Amino acid sequence: MTLQAREGQRVPEVTFRCRKDNEWNDIRSADIFKGRNVVVFALPGAFTPTCSSAHVPRYNELAPVLKAQGIDEIVCISVNDGFVMEAWQADQCAERITFIADGNGEFTDAMGMLVDKSDLGFGKRSWRYSMLVRDGVIEKQFIEPDEPGDPFVVSDADTMLEYLAPNAARPKDxxxxxxxxxxxxxxxxxxxxxxxxxxxxxxxxxxxxxxxxxxxxxxxxxxxxxxxxxxxxxxxxxxxxxxxxxxxxxx
Missing domain, CATH: 3.40.30.10 (Glutaredoxin)
Structure with missing residues (x-):
């Protein structure tokens, strides 16, 4: 498996089939990224342990701090359908994050991050990574190491905040x-x-x-x-x- 950062490149142009308020809500890449500063984190699957216990909650916690650094939106992308992503956002009470369903894996595949997790019964899913995108161009990308299992060491919210603003104060627990x-x-x-x-x-x-x-x-x-x-x-x-x-x- 070869996972390469795409810093300096534009994000793929796709249409995401999402759900909002129990209705279909198609979102294009340009709707998210054009003329905006966006933090994206991608993960293997909704309702899975690390994604639910650490990845999403910490981004939701740090959202106000990230936005104070000029970030317009924080986006979570997963190769799940719109129904699942809408239900997961409600379950996580993560109102500060935009959940994007890449149900067909088109965006993830074009990013070079679509991996085979058939051993878990998942089929094709996203490798775990995060990136900072400015006006549709990837400025910085943090990709988890190519190791067995589900490594989670660099795509977390604290690493992204450290890149954006090393001296920014974190909220107290x-x-x-x-x-x-x-x-x-x-x-x-x-x-x-x-x-x-x-x-x-x-x-x-x-x-x-x-x-x-x-x-x-x-x-x-x-x-x-x-x-x-x-x-x-x-x-x-x-x-x-x-x-x-x-x-x-x-x-």
Whole structure:
């Protein structure tokens, strides 16, 4: 298998048969790339483990940072049909990414990235890669190494951001333990939202138990806020932390 970067070349001109709002939505290459700065990442298949657990979620997380560097759109391409890609986007809650169905593999084949994954029962699929495209011309392409399995080391969102803006600040990883009806939990969520900090909410009784809270935090009360692995504490401690970090919620 020979996988070659196509930096300096134009992206293939094809028409993608996509779905949007449960209707057909044909998209041409020019609709995506002409006169625009676009980050593309391609992957083997919707709903597959690495694609769903890491590749798509991190691009969705870093989308605001990438767009702050002048990127107009972030596109995920896979050799899947439009129905599957529409369902996968909804499942991933990845509203910051445009999902493109290359059902016939025309774009992927023209990119030289169509590979045989018949051993997995997949048939022809895309090799995993990412690229930065400016006005239809490929400026930079990151292609995963030709190794057995499904390597995932260079086509990730952080590598692309490092290329675009090495000193750009990444969003902090925030986890918030809450329980339904807790006013202090609501206050903590409001403060995080007003500070434009994305967070993952773990709801006791739905996502975790009190035992899980004790085991993970050493505490028995909610909310409990963690930022980049550091325990911040409850809602009052969060206000102090936001003030010290100069991340002040809007009035």
């Amino acid at each position: 925030v986890v918030l333990f809450t329980k339904p009806g807790c006013p202090y939990c609501k206050a903590a969520k409001d403060d995080l939202q007003q500070a434009s900090m994305d967070f993952e909410e773990i709801v006791l009784g739905r996502d975790a138990s009190l035992r899980s809270l004790r085991a993970a935090t050493g505490a028995m009360t909610v909310p409990q806020v963690f930022v980049n692995g550091e325990r911040i504490g409850g809602s009052e401690e969060l206000k102090v932390w936001l003030d010290r970090a100069r991340i002040r919620p809007a009035a």
